[in-house]
Amino acid sequence: MAQVVSAPAPAPQARRAQWPPVLRGFLWAAIGFVVLNTIVDIVDPFRGHPFVTGPSATLGWVGAVVGWLLGVGVWEGVALPLFGYPSRWIEPSTGWRRYFAYSTDHKVIGLQYLGSAMGGFLIAGLIAMFMRIELMSDHLTIFHYPTNYLTAVGIHGTIMMFSVANVALLGGFGNYMVPIMIGARGTAFPKLSGISAWLVPAGILSVLFSPLLGAWTTGWRGYQPLASQDPNGILFYYLGVAALTTSTFIVALNMVTTIMFRRAPGMTWGRLPLFAWGQVTVGLLVLIWIPEIQATFVMGLLEKLVPFNFFTATGSVLSYLELFWIFGHPEVYIIAVPVFALWNEIIPVMSQKSLFAREWAVIGLVFVMLLSGLVWAHHLFTNMRNSEILPFAFFTEMISIPTGFAYMAAIGTMWKGRVRLTTPMLLVLMSMFNFLIGGLTGVFLADPVVNLQLHDTFWVVGHFHYTVIGSIVFTGLAAVYYWLPKMSGRMYSEFWGKFLAITLFIFFNATFSQFFLLGLHGMNRWVPAYPAYLQPMNFEVSIISFFLGLAFAGQFVHIIWAWVKGPKAADNPWDARTPEWFTASPPPRENFPVQPEIVSSLYIYGAQQPVAVQLPAEEELAAARDESLEPEGGSPHE
Amino acid sequence: MSSRPVSPVTETIEKNPVLRRKMNRFGMSMFILSQVIPLIVLIDVRYLFVGLYVSPHLDQGVGLASALFMLLSMVVAWQVKTRAARGEDLTPRLKWVLLLGALALLALFYQWSWRLVSPADRFGEVYYTMTGFAVFYAVVGLVGLLSALSRARFQLPDPDDTWHLEAVSYLWTGIGLIWVLTYVVLFLI
Numbered sequence: 164m165a166q167v168v169s170a171p172a173p174a175p176q177a178r179r180a181q182w183p184p185v186l187r188g189f190l191w192a193a194i195g196f197v198v199l200n201t202i203v204d205i206v207d208p209f210r211g212h213p214f215v216t217g218p219s220a221t222l223g224w225v226g227a228v229v230g231w232l233l234g235v236g237v238w239e240g241v242a243l244p245l246f247g248y249p250s251r252w253i254e255p256s257t258g259w260r261r262y263f264a265y266s267t268d269h270k271v272i273g274l275q276y277l278g279s280a281m282g283g284f285l286i287a288g289l290i291a292m293f294m295r296i297e298l299m300s301d302h303l304t305i306f307h308y309p310t311n312y313l314t315a316v317g318i319h320g321t322i323m324m325f326s327v328a329n330v331a332l333l334g335g336f337g338n339y340m341v342p343i344m345i346g347a348r349g350t351a352f353p354k355l356s357g358i359s360a361w362l363v364p365a366g367i368l369s370v371l372f373s374p375l376l377g378a379w380t381t382g383w384r385g386y387q388p389l390a391s392q393d394p395n396g397i398l399f400y401y402l403g404v405a406a407l408t409t410s411t412f413i414v415a416l417n418m419v420t421t422i423m424f425r426r427a428p429g430m431t432w433g434r435l436p437l438f439a440w441g442q443v444t445v446g447l448l449v450l451i452w453i454p455e456i457q458a459t460f461v462m463g464l465l466e467k468l469v470p471f472n473f474f475t476a477t478g479s480v481l482s483y484l485e486l487f488w489i490f491g492h493p494e495v496y497i498i499a500v501p502v503f504a505l506w507n508e509i510i511p512v513m514s515q516k517s518l519f520a521r522e523w524a525v526i527g528l529v530f531v532m533l534l535s536g537l538v539w540a541h542h543l544f545t546n547m548r549n550s551e552i553l554p555f556a557f558f559t560e561m562i563s564i565p566t567g568f569a570y571m572a573a574i575g576t577m578w579k580g581r582v583r584l585t586t587p588m589l590l591v592l593m594s595m596f597n598f599l600i601g602g603l604t605g606v607f608l609a610d611p612v613v614n615l616q617l618h619d620t621f622w623v624v625g626h627f628h629y630t631v632i633g634s635i636v637f638t639g640l641a642a643v644y645y646w647l648p649k650m651s652g653r654m655y656s657e658f659w660g661k662f663l664a665i666t667l668f669i670f671f672n673a674t675f676s677q678f679f680l681l682g683l684h685g686m687n688r689w690v691p692a693y694p695a696y697l698q699p700m701n702f703e704v705s706i707i708s709f710f711l712g713l714a715f716a717g718q719f720v721h722i723i724w725a726w727v728k729g730p731k732a733a734d735n736p737w738d739a740r741t742p743e744w745f746t747a748s749p750p751p752r753e754n755f756p757v758q759p760e761i762v763s764s765l766y767i768y769g770a771q772q773p774v775a776v777q778l779p780a781e782e783e784l785a786a787a788r789d790e791s792l793e794p795e796g797g798s799p800h801e
Numbered sequence: 802m803s804s805r806p807v808s809p810v811t812e813t814i815e816k817n818p819v820l821r822r823k824m825n826r827f828g829m830s831m832f833i834l835s836q837v838i839p840l841i842v843l844i845d846v847r848y849l850f851v852g853l854y855v856s857p858h859l860d861q862g863v864g865l866a867s868a869l870f871m872l873l874s875m876v877v878a879w880q881v882k883t884r885a886a887r888g889e890d891l892t893p894r895l896k897w898v899l900l901l902g903a904l905a906l907l908a909l910f911y912q913w914s915w916r917l918v919s920p921a922d923r924f925g926e927v928y929y930t931m932t933g934f935a936v937f938y939a940v941v942g943l944v945g946l947l948s949a950l951s952r953a954r955f956q957l958p959d960p961d962d963t964w965h966l967e968a969v970s971y972l973w974t975g976i977g978l979i980w981v982l983t984y985v986v987l988f989l990i
């Protein structure tokens with residue numbers, strides 16, 4: 164416990180000068196790629212002898228990822244100690260450099276995840292802008308072949324789903340906040356978690372540079388048998404997604420175990436913060452469905468690489484679709500469950516009112532999780548018999564009931580509360596509105612007759628952008644503003660925060676509500692060229708979407724400004740009652756000076772509100788004494 | 802203050818090694834359980850595509866040998882695991898686990914190298930995919946076993962810290978289970 168007060172960094176001259184970890188990661192990745200690629204070339208020469216073939220690139224990629232992970236610090240931090248070799252690796256507890264290397268501090272890891280998610284968002288967002296440029300006219304302009312456009316759509320969707328939507332609230336705020344919110348001084352598996360954070364950039368770069376191996380046309384789902392008919396770019400899709408999903412999987416394993424075993428004394432399940440509940444439920448979804456989709460994607464990869472014929476006309480074409488969507492719909496709730504949880508985390512604080520019907524909010528999360536496994540075939544109505552459609556249509560519409568619980572708890576809490584319309588609160592309200600539109604348009608899609616008309620049109624594109632952006636992006640931004648004073652110790656500008664939120668809301672709705680209309684008018688998905696009568700509307704939607712892009716950019720500029728230069732924030736600016744607000748901002752290496760204890764519910768507001776989090780005073784004194792005795796802890800953690 | 806009888810310090814993993822051990826074990830159990838899911842997908846695929854068919858080109862003897870090696874390896878690993886959980890250090894036995902595991906792999910590679918089962922027919926696709934998964938896990942597990950053996954060269958046995966030993970042998974047991982189930986599904990039913 165000695166390094167609670169940040170220890171001075173180890174004397175620099177004692178360490179051999181070495182490459183910055185990220186650069187070394189790139190170097191070792193390149194070496195790993197070349198070595199394994201060459202070995203495959205030697206063992207398995209290919210007609211015409213190109214240096215990089217499908218199989219060689221696949222194994223080369225494995226070498227690259229291993230090299231990358233070792234290079235960013237896993238070599239000294241994990242590999243050497245794992246095999247018992249002495250390692251002089253000491254984790255720095257301060258300074259910006261630790262964000263660019265392997266780390267075991269869940270707060271550093273959380274910010275690494277958030278940084279990767281933000282990077283992924285900017286990249287995939289930029290690609291979306293190119294897609295909108297293309298759609299400004301009814302024929303091919305900036306993309307020279309339809310396959311190029313489709314590759315762009317695929318990269319956009321893949322990066323957005325697997326490295327933004329799955330990452331921001333799980334790897335990002337999950338890692339950073341959940342341990343503090345449950346009063347823990349670390350996570351269950353800090354080393355594993357430190358490794359997994361670095362899989363995200365590896366995955367993003369693999370998907371981004373997939374066109375180096377050729378175009379792919381399947382979109383974010385890697386549909387077979389289409390994928391097997393494409394050039395080799397799809398290989399880097401499957402591989403990159405493998406890295407990203409593995410990362411998400413590790414986050415879930417770590418979060419579930421942390422919440423099970425590292426809750427502070429007195430943090431009973433009944434007192435557990437809603438966001439932590441969200442992480443447990445979503446963790447179970449991830450632990451079940453991510454291995455499922457990984458197995459499917461490995462089969463997809465082999466189908467292309469060997470090639471196999473599982474999913475061609477001689478095999479079972481529908482099987483891939485089923486295997487994908489049985490993960491694909493729970494994926495929606497992997498995204499949405501932490502969002503619902505966050506609404507009900509932020510709203511009681513901003514209304515200074517006890518969470519309404521807390522049990523029902525939790526039950527809602529759990530039932531959404533359970534039902535989400537029963538609806539997948541609603542993505543396949545065009546390929547099904549009527550008799551099979553009915554149960555799936557039914558369950559799909561039923562899922563709106565537990566979803567409604569989240570709304571009910573949120574609205575009930577605001578009811579007659581003293582709602583403070585701060586930026587995070589505003590963004591949460593906007594998120595609730597947007598997700599409602601997403602949900603309502605989804606009810607239309609769940610109706611088989613309508614679905615057969617709207618399938619594969621921009622109506623669907625509008626629907627899922629309302630659900631996904633409406634949930635993860637708006638609420639993710641709310642979380643950033645809400646916890647910014649915690650993470651950085653600084654405050655954003657309330658004026659700019661609100662101004663940018665409103666701008667974003669307006670341009671978001673102006674863009675995507677028109678997607679519904681485009682769809683109704685007959686605009687198909689996955690087409691860079693379309694009937695001329697749709698051109699004027701598409702042109703105008705594109706123009707608005709550029710403003711939407713600017714609005715996002717504005718948010719990021721403001722957030723970074725606040726992080727670096729914002730005014731100093733108060734200790735507990737929102738008068739929140741969850742444990743993360745009972746420690747310094749930003750929190751010290753082990754979160755709390757001493758092990759806190761939870762003595763009452765975290766969601767009771769009002770006259771007789773007790774202070775729920777206690778830091779035993781004797782222990783605090785003892786800790787202070789320890790520190791003066793032994794000024795620096797040797798071991799990086801525990 | 803809380804009126805709870807238990808002293809709060811024992812409720813955190815920092816102060817309570819038993820709880821820490823439970824936590825680690827829970828994590829590993831969750832991991833192993835989650836890896837049953839790909840197996841379920843593969844078993845599904847097997848029955849979907851080839852039903853109960855077993856190719857006559859498969860050498861049942863070699864398959865059985867491979868599975869038996871793994872089964873033995875598993876049994877020893879399980880011993881090491883349960884003893885490690887009680888603080889006993891049976892690291893030297895890991896050499897047996899390793900040897901038997903390697904034999905299981907070699908037997909499988911031997912079968913592969915004949916290429917009697919064609920990867921281009923339906924059964925071959927299923928066969929190579931399923932065994933390929935099992936091999937992947939086994940390689941990961943071997944690295945784990947090697948790490949424990951390598952550690953023992955540098956560190957004296959420590960009854961308070963046998964988690965690493967427990968972890969790798971537990972993991973290996975899970976991997977062995979996947980291996981044996983794969984065998985049963987491919988060769989027998």
Ligand code: HEM
Nearest residue numbers: 288291294316320323324328382383624631688689690708
């Ligand atoms: C920045 C604003 C955004 C714009 C202007 C935008 C625009 C688009 C467009 C035009 C398409 C292609 C439609 C087609 O031709 O089929 C698309 C697809 C998609 N977008 Fe976005 N998008 C944005 C943000 C996001 C976000 C934040 C996410 C998720 C986190 C996302 C997820 C997807 C997915 C999953 C697809 C489907 C890809 C596929 O068909 O495989 N988008 N988007």
Ligand SMILES: [Cu+2]
Nearest residue numbers: 491492539541
């Ligand atoms: Cu769905």
